[in-house]
Amino acid sequence: MHLKPLAAQIIVITGASSGIGLATARMAARAGAKLVLSSRNAEALEKIVGEIQAEGGSAISVVADVADEAAVRQIADAAIAGFGGFDTWVNNAGVSIYGRISEVPVAEQRRVFETNYWGVVHGSREAAEHLKTRGGGAIINVGSVLSDRSIPLQGAYSASKHAVKGFTDSLRMELEEEGAPISVTLIKPAAINTPYTKHARSYLPTHPTNPPPVYDPQVVAKAILRCAVTPRRDVFAGGFGKMFSLMETFMPRATDRYMEKTMFAQQHGEGPNEPTDHLDAPTTAEGEERGDYAGMVMKHSAYTAASLHPMAALAMGVGAVGIIASVLAGRRGSARRRQASTWSAIEDQEHANASVGVAARDLQASARADRLGINAEVEASPYEYVP
Structure with a gap:
């Protein structure tokens, strides 16, 4: 299956006014793609489109709620009217709620599904219909590590991402x-430093926060754009997400107990819980790429970079075994020691895999740049993956 280089593509991105969607839009624009950006926030979209156009890019915006099938059809229609069609459709829009399942009203849990699940259904159906007539393209759905492994206090979100x-x-x-x-890809981000916790409705007594380790949204944006030019079945954005999935596969009950002891406290942040969510309508936090996570944010994921190179597949398998062994060893200690052992294993594995990712990149860089038409200014770091 042949996919166009980014510079020759028209890309639709939903949820484009903040976080992962915004990071992806900016990166795609720098690589020369034409963009159709959608969210519920007209003001934020207008600002982002203006920014891209001021830098010489090409973008249009469509205000739409992806829970509304007719509104999603208008996104497709705008792409056809403005650019003659599209080549990649990224279903990224999402909402969340923090709280115990017994505390969150069913109507609000349904709203999470309307956006997170039905929004993906609506977008995918529109994309598939158009791409069949266009001769092919890519559908990229942004799931989550929680597509594989649920966590407490985000039951509705976890369920929607499983769906x-x-x-x-x-x-x-x-x-x-x-x-x-048509290439169909599921992107599974780990915890990402976006305004996610600001946007989520919360029934917690304190401001919600992401459990560590937390990655930068650029990690996800790079994975998305790689999959826009190279067909992939699924991709973990952040090495910790892969470890979560393996824990669920090989030791689900032990993982339940681990999360029962750690994931409640790790999702309670500092300061009072302030009602700034965008479950029902957009907020002033729109237009921000990054969130307010107070801890260390991992700017790169060597695991994700290397996993997108065929040469690194064997090394990734060996690394996964090493991570599982580290977690199993950590279970013999206290809860605090288990956390430290897991975190240390992730860091060690990320650094070990970095050399593999860099080697693969060095061997393929010139050919890849020529083949995919990537703008050289996007490449900024030897540890940074660029599609």
Whole structure:
């Protein structure tokens, strides 16, 4: 399956007014892609489109709530009217709620599904219909590490991301069976430093926060854009996400107990809980790429970078075994020692995999740049993956 280089693509991004969507839009614009950006916030979209155009890029905006199927159809129509169509559709829009399942009203849990699940369904159906007539392209759905492993206090969000994974996998198989030249990818970010905790409705007594380790949104944006030019089934954005998935696969009950002891406290931040969520409507926090996480934010993920290179596949398998062994060893100690052992294993593995990712990049850099048409200014660091 052949996908166009970014500089030749028209890319639709939902949830483009903040966080991962905004980071992806800016990076894609620098690489020369034309953009169709959508969210519920007209003011934020206007500002972002103006910023991209001022830097010589090409972008249009469509105000839409992805929970509304007709509104999503208008996004597709705008792309066709403005650019003649699109080549990649990124379903990124999402909302969340913090709180025990017994505390969160069912109507609010339904709202999470309307955006997170049905928004992906609406976008994917529109994208698939158009891409079949266009001769192919990519559908990229932003799930979560919680697509594989649920956590407490975010039950509705975890359930919605499980649903996104199930839908994405089914859609991929159906399109492949009928021979449609459409790549379908699920991106599974770990905890990312976006305004996510500001946007989420919360029933916690304190301001919610992400459990560590936390990654920069650029890590996810790079993975998304790589998948826009190279077909991938699924990608973990952040090495810790892969470890979570492996823990669920190989020791689910032990992982339950680990999370029961750690994940409640780790999602309670400092300061009072302030009602700034955008569950029902956008907020003033729109237009921000990064959040307010107070701890260390990992700017790069060597695991994600290396996993996107075929040469590193074997090394990733060896690394995964090492991570599981470290976690199992950590279970013999106290809860605090288990956390420290896990964190140390992640850091060690990220650094170990970095050399593999850099080697793969060095060997393929010139050919990849020529083939994909990547703007050289996007490449900023030897540890930084660029599609």
